[in-house]
Amino acid sequence: MKSAVKPSKERMRTARGVSVMLAFLVMIGCQSMPPLEQQERLVESRQLTVLQITPKAVVNVWGKPVYHHSEFTQFFVMPDKTMIPRSRVAVGEAPVGWEAGFEAGEGVFLGYPDQGWLLVFFEDQLVYREELKAEDVHALGKVWQHEERFKTRLDGAPPR
Secondary structure: OHHHHHHHHHHHHHHHHHHHHHHHHHHHHOOOOOOHHHHHHHHHOOOOOOOOOOHHHHHHHHOOOOEEEEEEEEEEEOOOOOEEEHHHOOOOOOOOOOOOEEEEEEEEEEEEOOOOEEEEEEOOEEEEEEEOOHHHHHHHHHHHHHHHHOOOHHHOOOOO
């Protein structure tokens, strides 16, 4: 009989642990984006809060970006859940504070030289922002334009 009781207690502990983990994941998943009006106020006040702003809010406030680029991107996931695009880190380096998380998918890059910002979105959320000089944003935009000229249909460029 003792052997039947012990596995039951272990199952209860395991079930409790799983329940706590699921509750935690649900709590994290329930965090939602602020309403569009609040996002726009954040952009207007230049409080570019990561994971709280969509591209639509930025475009509504600052207008169409001077440079727009979209590509499959690898991201370093930081402990605070922000993400740094691989392209913004020196080759062979990792960002300071990075531990081990990676994410990959379609990254949307918006360059606003007049505002002095490079904004990167993943899954319709601002995940990275970098304040740059206007000439640096223009230089980055020119690289994107150059890359676009040489994309093939296999790379996802629309047929000409």
